[in-house]
Amino acid sequence: EAQVTQNPRYLITVTGKKLTVTCSQNMNHEYMSWYRQDPGLGLRQIYYSMNVEVTDKGDVPEGYKVSRKEKRNFPLILESPSPNQTSLYFCASSLSAGSYNEQFFGPGTRLTVL
Amino acid sequence: GENVEQHPSTLSVQEGDSAVIKCTYSDSASNYFPWYKQELGKRPQLIIDIRSNVGEKKDQRIAVTLNKTAKHFSLHITETQPEDSAVYFCAAANPRHDKIIFGKGTRLHILP
Numbered sequence: 001e002a003q004v005t006q007n008p009r010y011l012i013t014v015t016g017k018k019l020t021v022t023c024s025q026n027m028n029h030e031y032m033s034w035y036r037q038d039p040g041l042g043l044r045q046i047y048y049s050m051n052v053e054v055t056d057k058g059d060v061p062e063g064y065k066v067s068r069k070e071k072r073n074f075p076l077i078l079e080s081p082s083p084n085q086t087s088l089y090f091c092a093s094s095l096s097a098g099s100y101n102e103q104f105f106g107p108g109t110r111l112t113v114l
Numbered sequence: 115g116e117n118v119e120q121h122p123s124t125l126s127v128q129e130g131d132s133a134v135i136k137c138t139y140s141d142s143a144s145n146y147f148p149w150y151k152q153e154l155g156k157r158p159q160l161i162i163d164i165r166s167n168v169g170e171k172k173d174q175r176i177a178v179t180l181n182k183t184a185k186h187f188s189l190h191i192t193e194t195q196p197e198d199s200a201v202y203f204c205a206a207a208n209p210r211h212d213k214i215i216f217g218k219g220t221r222l223h224i225l226p
Contacts, residue, residue, distance in 0.1 A: 031212075042120075042218035043158065043203060050212060058213060090157060100146035100165070100207050103214070105157040 002027045004106035006091050012112045013081055021076045021109050023091030031094045032074040033058070033103065034066065036087040043090070049074055081113040116141040118206050120217025128225050133194055135220045137204035138186040144206040147180060147187045152201045152219075161202075162189070191222075199224045 004025045013019055025032065033048040035058075045058030049068040063085055065077040074093075078085060089109045094101040117140045127133045137147075148163035164171045164178045164187065171178050175194075180187040191198055201221050207214040 033214075035216075040123075040218060043205075043216040045213060045215075048212065056212070059215070100209055102148070102160045102163070103150075105159070107157055 002104075004091055004093055004104050006089075006106040006109050008109060009107060010110050012114065014114050015082055016080050019078050019081060019111075021078075021089060021091075021111070023074045023076065023106055024072050025074075025093040025104070026072065027093065027095075027104065028071065029093035029104075030071070030096050031101070031103075032068065033092045033094075034064070034074070034076050035090045035092065036060065036085075037090060037108075038087050046076070046089075081111075083113050085111065086113045087111060116144075116206070116208065116211075116213075116215050118204060118215045118217040120204050120220055122220060123218065124221045124223070126223040126225055127194055129194055129196065131194055133189075133191045133198070133222055135189045135202055135204070135222070136186060137188070137206075137217050138184075139206040139215070140185070141206065141208050141215075142185060143210060144208045146207040146209070147178070148205050148207075148214075149176075149178060149189050150203045150205070150216075152203065154200070158203060194224050196224050196226070198222060 034046040035043045047066040049055045091106040092103040094103045145166035150158040151161045152158040177190045201219045204217040
């Protein structure tokens with residue numbers, strides 16, 4: 001089944017404790033992206049990747065890191081989480097480089113930073 | 115920076131009536147405009163999209179119109195049904211930047 005998976009789905013952590021949210025897709029998509037969703041603010045792009053070893057900042061990259069060592073995986077790293085990073089996070093992928101294709105979203109990761 | 119404004123933020127319509135959600139964008143080089151639907155507790159899913167070389171696109175009960183001159187596009191849902199209740203997001207993409215900017219979303223309630 002073609003899909004985007006994320007882990008964990010729910011996470012409660014404390015300020016400053018490094019964490020990684022994994023994202024994997026099995027559709028051989030080139031383009032992958034991370035979003036955060038907050039009430040009243042919609043979906044905001046954190047980072048995106050056009051292909052392996054190619055990543056770029058979205059609109060809200062501060063406090064986050066990403067890597068794209070393999071085509072299928074695009075982990076999101078919070079080196080020192082803070083309470084303002086409490087949010088619902090979505091990973092997404094699309095067929096080709098470029099944002100003008102349908103994006104397939106993962107199920108979401110709800111993160112709470114205390 | 116680039117921006118997408120979406121209105122209204124909340125919309126309630128009687129079942130069977132039509133719903134219209136409007137978006138404006140700031141980047142005149144944007145050429146791809148998707149609409150995503152997010153049901154409660156679920157992930158966003160594409161329902162329709164339009165590219166800048168057409169002015170309207172329809173798919174059964176949903177349609178999208180684009181006015182490039184005015185830099186706005188709209189989602190139209192006719193004969194609304196309870197399963198249309200969801201949050202709808204518009205977006206605009208500029209291929210030069212490979213970024214996609216989403217609107218803040220519209221929560222649509224279909225009233226019985």
